Amino acid sequence: MERLDKILCDSGLGTRSQVKAILKAGRVTVDGAVERDNGRKVDLAQQRVCCNGEPVGGLRRVVLMLNKPAGYVTARTDARDRTVMELLPPQYAAMDVNPVGRLDKDTEGLLLFTNDGDLLHRLISPKKQVPKVYYARHEGTATGEDTAAFAKGLVLRDGTQCLSAVLEPLGPGESLITVCEGKYHQVRRMMASRAMTVTYLERRREGTLALGDLPRGQTRELTEGEILTLEMAGR
Ligand code: URA
Numbered sequence: 584m585e586r587l588d589k590i591l592c593d594s595g596l597g598t599r600s601q602v603k604a605i606l607k608a609g610r611v612t613v614d615g616a617v618e619r620d621n622g623r624k625v626d627l628a629q630q631r632v633c634c635n636g637e638p639v640g641g642l643r644r645v646v647l648m649l650n651k652p653a654g655y656v657t658a659r660t661d662a663r664d665r666t667v668m669e670l671l672p673p674q675y676a677a678m679d680v681n682p683v684g685r686l687d688k689d690t691e692g693l694l695l696f697t698n699d700g701d702l703l704h705r706l707i708s709p710k711k712q713v714p715k716v717y718y719a720r721h722e723g724t725a726t727g728e729d730t731a732a733f734a735k736g737l738v739l740r741d742g743t744q745c746l747s748a749v750l751e752p753l754g755p756g757e758s759l760i761t762v763c764e765g766k767y768h769q770v771r772r773m774m775a776s777r778a779m780t781v782t783y784l785e786r787r788r789e790g791t792l793a794l795g796d797l798p799r800g801q802t803r804e805l806t807e808g809e810i811l812t813l814e815m816a817g818r
Contacts, residue, residue, distance in 0.1 A: 586625075646810050647671070652670075683697060683706050713790045715790075716789075718759055718784070724754075724756060725750055733760075743766065791809075791813070
């Protein structure tokens with residue numbers, strides 16, 4: 584048995600207060616009878632809930648892409664900093680989505696969220712070497728020797744061994760970096776090990792997904808096709 588307002592939120596119909604208004608307006612029925620009580624307990628296995636005549640069925644799986652701006656930490660809550668959760672439209676926060684992996688506070692770009700726990704764990708598992716592409720501005724200019732060192736597998740300043748990665752110099756102080764793992768501050772530490780301090784970092788791609796023209800600070804839902812492709816990558 585679950586509260587009616589939770590069932591409606593989980594289905595993506597809105598926040599608790601939006602759902603309350605939908606109920607108040609008489610748009611929700613339980614087994615055909617209008618129900619206005621948001622605290623009504625319902626058993627979805629036995630009872631049929633509809634909104635505007637359309638069946639509402641449990642937790643809707645959602646995967647979101649955010650173009651993260653600098654200045655937000657990847658956490659659900661934080662005592663000091665603003666969190667990426669504050670950037671999500673409120674109906675998604677109500678659907679209990681979580682970030683997939685993390686970006687540093689100052690890193691911008693592609694960050695995924697989902698309320699599908701299995702998909703989340705498959706995607707962040709270290710066994711899954713999903714390639715992630717970053718654009719970096721940095722001090723110094725990358726050389727062929729740096730590219731070769733990345734390809735061989737860098738050893739970071741603290742002795743950590745990295746997998747082979749791709750460093751593509753774009754011009755003075757600008758590079759694209761492709762990595763298949765997600766160590767703490769990975770790109771910044773890789774560049775530092777070659778004496779290049781990163782001054783700006785943006786994630787542009789994750790597997791088959793690209794940030795595209797999604798404006799900074801905005802979110803969009805992935806299509807079913809995009810989710811299927813992601814699931815294949817996470818297997
Ligand atoms: N590597 C970093 O150093 N920071 C990020 O946010 C992501 C990858």
